[in-house]
Amino acid sequence: xxxxxxxxxxxxxxxxxxxxxxxxxxxxxxxxxxxxxxxxxxxxxxxxxxxxxxxxxxxxxxxxxxxxxxxxxxxxxxxxxxxxxxxxxxxxxxxxxxxxxxxxxxxxxxxxxxxxxxxxxxxxxxxxxxxxxxxxxxxxxxxxxxxxxxxxxxxxxxxxxxxxxxxxxxxxxxxxxxxxxxxxxxxxxxxxxxxxxxxxxxxxxxxxxxxxxxxxxxxxxxxxxxxxxxxxxxxxxxxxxxxxxxxxxxxxxxxxxxxxxxxxxxxxxxxxxxxxxxxxxxxxxxxxxxxxxxxxxxxxxxxxxxxxxxxxxxxxxxxxxxxxxxxxxxxxxxxxxxxxxxxxxxxxxxxxxxxxxxxxxxxxxxxxxxxxxxxxxxxxxxxxxxxxxxxxxxxxxxxxxxxxxxxxxxxxxxxxxxxxxxxxxxxxxxxxxxxxxxxxxxxxxxxxxxxxxxxxxxxxxxxxxxxxxxxxxxxxxxxxxxxxxxx
Numbered sequence: 001x002x003x004x005x006x007x008x009x010x011x012x013x014x015x016x017x018x019x020x021x022x023x024x025x026x027x028x029x030x031x032x033x034x035x036x037x038x039x040x041x042x043x044x045x046x047x048x049x050x051x052x053x054x055x056x057x058x059x060x061x062x063x064x065x066x067x068x069x070x071x072x073x074x075x076x077x078x079x080x081x082x083x084x085x086x087x088x089x090x091x092x093x094x095x096x097x098x099x100x101x102x103x104x105x106x107x108x109x110x111x112x113x114x115x116x117x118x119x120x121x122x123x124x125x126x127x128x129x130x131x132x133x134x135x136x137x138x139x140x141x142x143x144x145x146x147x148x149x150x151x152x153x154x155x156x157x158x159x160x161x162x163x164x165x166x167x168x169x170x171x172x173x174x175x176x177x178x179x180x181x182x183x184x185x186x187x188x189x190x191x192x193x194x195x196x197x198x199x200x201x202x203x204x205x206x207x208x209x210x211x212x213x214x215x216x217x218x219x220x221x222x223x224x225x226x227x228x229x230x231x232x233x234x235x236x237x238x239x240x241x242x243x244x245x246x247x248x249x250x251x252x253x254x255x256x257x258x259x260x261x262x263x264x265x266x267x268x269x270x271x272x273x274x275x276x277x278x279x280x281x282x283x284x285x286x287x288x289x290x291x292x293x294x295x296x297x298x299x300x301x302x303x304x305x306x307x308x309x310x311x312x313x314x315x316x317x318x319x320x321x322x323x324x325x326x327x328x329x330x331x332x333x334x335x336x337x338x339x340x341x342x343x344x345x346x347x348x349x350x351x352x353x354x355x356x357x358x359x360x361x362x363x364x365x366x367x368x369x370x371x372x373x374x375x376x377x378x379x380x381x382x383x384x385x386x387x388x389x390x391x392x393x394x395x396x397x398x399x400x401x402x403x404x405x406x407x408x409x410x411x412x413x414x415x416x417x418x419x420x421x422x423x424x425x426x427x428x429x430x431x432x433x434x435x436x437x438x439x440x441x442x443x444x445x446x447x448x449x450x451x452x453x454x455x456x457x458x459x460x461x462x463x464x465x466x467x468x469x470x471x472x473x474x475x476x477x478x479x480x481x482x483x484x485x486x487x
Contacts, residue, residue: 019121026128027109033132034101038142040364042377043096045459046321048401050145052425054082055091068232073241075230077185078146091422093409100148104141107152111328114159117166118297119336127335130353134331135265135360139375140324146186150325153183154193158328161197165205168215177219181226187325188234192311194223196304204296243316255313258323259283259306262330263356266320267363269371279359286334286352293345294337301333377457378486379406385484386453387411395434395448397441397470398455399463401425407435438467448478 053061053071061083062076071079082099089095108131116124131137140147160176183190198216205212227234246254257270263286264279291299305326312318338349363369367376383406390396390411398404404426412420413430424430427437436444454474456467 022125023109023112023128026125026132027105030108030128030132031101031105033138034104034142035098037138038097038101041139041142041375042379043402043405044143044374045401047096047144048405048425050079050082051086051091051096051405051422052401052429054079054086055422055424055429056083058083065233066229068236070233070237073237074146074187075185075233077182078149081149082144086422090419097142097144100144101142103152104137104148107148107155107328108331110152110159111155111332114155114162114328115332115335115339117159117162118332119339123336123339126339127331130335130338131331133353133357133361134327135267135357135364136262136324137327138360138364139265139267140321143321143324147321147324150183150187150190151327153179153186153190154325155328157183157193157197158332161201165201168206173215173219177222177226180219180223184223184227185230188230188237189308189312189317189322189325192308194220196307200300200304204300241317244314246316248314251314251316252310254318255310258309258313258318258320261320262309262323262327265360265363266371266375267360267367268369272369275359275363275369278355282352282355282359285348286356289341289345289348289352290333290337293341294333295340298333298336298340301329301336305329305333373487374459376487377402379403382455382486383407383410386455389451389453390432390434392451393434394451394453395436395441396453396455397436397438398457399437399460399467400455400457403455403457404435404437407432438463438470442470442473448474451481452478 049072058080061071061079064070065076070076085095085099108128111131112124112127115127141151156179157176160172160179164172164176180190180194183193198220201216202209202212205215207215244251260270260276260280260283263283264276268275268279270276270280287302290302294302308326309318309323312323334349334353338346338353341349367373370376379400379402382403386394386396387407387410396407408422408424408426408430411426411432413426413432414423417423426432427435427440452474454467454470456464
């Protein structure tokens with residue numbers, strides 16, 4: 001990801017205004033698109049689990065990581081920021097995802113600066129419009145949690161890295177190290193990002209190999225010192241979270257699926273052949289042209305994206321949400337390639353991007369071809385049906401976090417807090433009469449009586465297993481009066 005080194009001519013007032021408009025328009029449209037489009041997507045279970053942690057006091061968020069335990073598979077920096085956001089907004093559903101959207105848009109803007117450092121102003125404009133039309137980004141940029149923060153910090157580290165390549169001053173190196181430390185405190189996979197950037201600097205940075213080796217070693221040591229409190233948690237996470245139980249072929253195919261989704265999004269399932277085959281061909285055409293005919297910076301950015309995607313897939317730690325932070329390198333490489341390509345090669349690139357954008361947005365608009373419909377799980381509808389029965393004395397049991405999230409907002413518990421604000425979630429942090437998860441209900445030693453609603457869901461195999469004794473008990477002691485399937 002080397003800088004081109006070419007300096008554009010000084011811009012006058014007219015050209016500066018024109019550039020500001022060309023930059024501001026796609027960023028503004030992106031912000032509006034995400035702010036409006038987020039409402040099409042149900043609150044996801046990962047968002048709920050992260051919100052539950054972010055509601056804890058700052059000390060309770062951070063201290064477990066310092067003692068080597070941790071709460072989950074990502075570091076606590078973004079959770080601490082989200083804690084402040086939830087406190088400021090009261091957990092308002094209208095504002096819940098706004099910060100994450102703003103962080104993502106800021107990441108795209110910073111990534112545009114990196115593109116400009118490498119390919120000039122035109123590359124910056126191309127990147128911003130590409131990000132606006134990117135279907136995969138639209139499906140994940142609004143997620144509450146660490147996902148947009150990871151994207152932003154990879155973009156920030158990449159931009160600061162291009163500045164170091166232009167002029168490797170001590171000040172620029174220190175800014176890069178600070179951004180790297182923030183990335184590591186947000187995403188453990190940041191170490192892989194820094195490792196590839198260090199390798200890139202050894203290959204393409206200014207100076208002798210010995211000078212570059214000493215500089216990279218010093219920067220990584222500083223980053224490691226900043227990360228030192230989290231090393232024990234990282235080792236525990238690696239031991240627990242890596243999953244190589246899948247057959248190697250399955251993991252390779254899954255990497256291919258994730259790569260496909262980055263281009264066409266999950267709105268077009270692979271088995272919808274009439275749409276997925278054109279999407280796959282467009283993806284292969286774009287990648288093939290880029291890797292064969294693209295400039296060195298474009299190729300290295302995309303190769304870095306591919307290497308990390310494959311490694312994470314082989315280790316069993318990949319997933320659409322977890323690999324979203326790799327998006328900056330893909331967008332950067334593609335945008336530089338489109339900017340610098342000429343003739344037929346440029347035509348292939350533009351046509352491929354157009355086909356992918358059209359198919360991805362068509363899939364979202366129709367909602368008929370998704371590989372999985374978790375984006376649109378009808379939990380608000382389920383809660384609207386269950387709440388009146390609960391008010392009439394029914395017992396409601398479920399194990400899906402999103403159900404309890406929406407039920408908490410519907411019941412507005414605790415009821416004695418006015419104006420109401422989110423302080424926790426049912427059924428563990430807060431309690432409401434008749435609301436349980438399966439483990440709680442079994443532990444209560446109650447017998448099922450009256451109207452009993454058991455709300456099941458796809459996924460969550462472990463929680464389904466925990467609920468199995470309750471299901472057996474209901475089958476033995478109760479009469480099934482009604483069963484409704486929502487999706």
